Amino acid sequence: MPHSPRRRDFLQAALAAGVGLLLPGAAAAPAPILTRPIPSTGEALPLVGLGSWITFNVGDDAAARDACAEVMRNFFAAGGRLIDSSPMYGSAPAVIGYGLARLGAAGRVFAADKVWTASASRGPAQIEESRRHWGVSRFDLLQVHNLLAWEAHLPALFAMKAAGRLRYVGITTSEGRRHAEFERIMASQPLDFIQVTYNALDREVEAHILPLARERGMAVIVNRPFRQGALVDAVARRPLPAWAAEIDCASWAQLLLKFIVSHPAVTCAIPATTRVDHVLENLGAARGRLPDEAMRRRIAAEVGRL
Amino acid sequence: MSEWWTYGLSDLLLFSPSTYYRLLERYNLAVWPAQPIFLALGLALPFLLRRGRMAAAILAAAWLWVAWKFHLRHYAGINWAADYFAAAFFVEAALLVWVGVIRKELRPRLPGHGIELAAIGIYLLALLAWPAIAPVEGRPWPQAEVFGAAPDPTAVATLAIALLGSPPARWLLLPIPLLWCAVGGATLWAMQAPHAFALPLAAALTLVLAFVPGRRQS
Numbered sequence: 001m002p003h004s005p006r007r008r009d010f011l012q013a014a015l016a017a018g019v020g021l022l023l024p025g026a027a028a029a030p031a032p033i034l035t036r037p038i039p040s041t042g043e044a045l046p047l048v049g050l051g052s053w054i055t056f057n058v059g060d061d062a063a064a065r066d067a068c069a070e071v072m073r074n075f076f077a078a079g080g081r082l083i084d085s086s087p088m089y090g091s092a093p094a095v096i097g098y099g100l101a102r103l104g105a106a107g108r109v110f111a112a113d114k115v116w117t118a119s120a121s122r123g124p125a126q127i128e129e130s131r132r133h134w135g136v137s138r139f140d141l142l143q144v145h146n147l148l149a150w151e152a153h154l155p156a157l158f159a160m161k162a163a164g165r166l167r168y169v170g171i172t173t174s175e176g177r178r179h180a181e182f183e184r185i186m187a188s189q190p191l192d193f194i195q196v197t198y199n200a201l202d203r204e205v206e207a208h209i210l211p212l213a214r215e216r217g218m219a220v221i222v223n224r225p226f227r228q229g230a231l232v233d234a235v236a237r238r239p240l241p242a243w244a245a246e247i248d249c250a251s252w253a254q255l256l257l258k259f260i261v262s263h264p265a266v267t268c269a270i271p272a273t274t275r276v277d278h279v280l281e282n283l284g285a286a287r288g289r290l291p292d293e294a295m296r297r298r299i300a301a302e303v304g305r306l
Numbered sequence: 307m308s309e310w311w312t313y314g315l316s317d318l319l320l321f322s323p324s325t326y327y328r329l330l331e332r333y334n335l336a337v338w339p340a341q342p343i344f345l346a347l348g349l350a351l352p353f354l355l356r357r358g359r360m361a362a363a364i365l366a367a368a369w370l371w372v373a374w375k376f377h378l379r380h381y382a383g384i385n386w387a388a389d390y391f392a393a394a395f396f397v398e399a400a401l402l403v404w405v406g407v408i409r410k411e412l413r414p415r416l417p418g419h420g421i422e423l424a425a426i427g428i429y430l431l432a433l434l435a436w437p438a439i440a441p442v443e444g445r446p447w448p449q450a451e452v453f454g455a456a457p458d459p460t461a462v463a464t465l466a467i468a469l470l471g472s473p474p475a476r477w478l479l480l481p482i483p484l485l486w487c488a489v490g491g492a493t494l495w496a497m498q499a500p501h502a503f504a505l506p507l508a509a510a511l512t513l514v515l516a517f518v519p520g521r522r523q524s
Contacts (some may be wrong), residue, residue, distance in 0.1 A: 057321045060384030061328055090320045128495050175317070274322070 038169035049082030120152030248288025344454025362406020
């Protein structure tokens, strides 16, 4: 029989699971977090990361910064590593830096930021400013945000990587923008990562970009997995299908995320949130069974009906 | 950015509604008691219309304050575009000083006809109704937006006084508040704020009133 756990209900389940973990023998250990290798190095990344668009742009509001740090604490505790931000996201990089400093997690995070300026000469200064905000010795990944001035920035990023001041280089787009140009850059540049929008409704990247990423050995980060929350809100009006339990999904959010990360080309999805229960729920999608191709079609059909 | 046309309003919103309202609240607490001072000046302004310089000076002080205290010191913390907003507000303050205080060209027309009464009506709405928006929407009073302290009621009040002004002054003083109505309205629209219609409506009313035939031409 279908059941309809709401997103907030997950907190109770997560808390119950946490309590269980504190009692020896009371509950089994959680399933290990699922990872996928970055093709260019083989380094394993958890299938679910943490975005910061809107959610972490809270300025100097101390209470809100502490709440973001608490989200990060739970994210790391649940096995998360990759956090993604951009200079476009206002105070988000500084808020991430606040959280990392407070948690002493600068050495644990997989730090992914972007360069976002039309000026080639401004790029290095912007990157350095972002690095100071994060409080990390170097970024793991720097991406050219939405292809802005990519011709100028990519050579600079490759030079940083060659000098050992950066580990990976990538490009991003979102919501289907400039896909043709995106593919041309993928075909011509030795990128480690790409970042695109992909979810059960926005599937354009399945046609060319995701196969090309596999062919070229590029890791794929997926942004806007919930269409900024709208997708979860839309599907949550309906009961969660009973068959969601077959792939260890306890909520629509997990079902939507498992659809994304089960695509073999996808390395990591980066939902953003301000809530601890949601970040735990999201990380839960990186555990347990993943849908096979038939189940993926079933999820897409179910979401497409809504 | 080279592909602005591909972005929707919601793509350009950098913060959540709760973050914006919290910012208003923290700003109001930080600048208290600026709000009652500006409110008192705003209430006095209609009685100072005969002395156009005083009215212009009060409005200039409001735009200067919002540029400096709100945009640069607070809003810039969550919106990198706030620096540009501050620049526009500084320019409007300078225009008010130049046109209204130095050249004495504001020369507001006293209420007596329909258009002037409508302008005063818009002004009073900016002054008295705008602070009530927060509680009406179920938000706490400390999030109230007050003329002189917050950008939206300051822009709407200026639209009304500029409408009363002589044509040259009017057309110099209207563009920036109208532009703010578009920017602020778009922000509130993206935030799905219930009062998102208010700024565009004030701007549209102002434009209609400004172009009504038969009003004073000099």
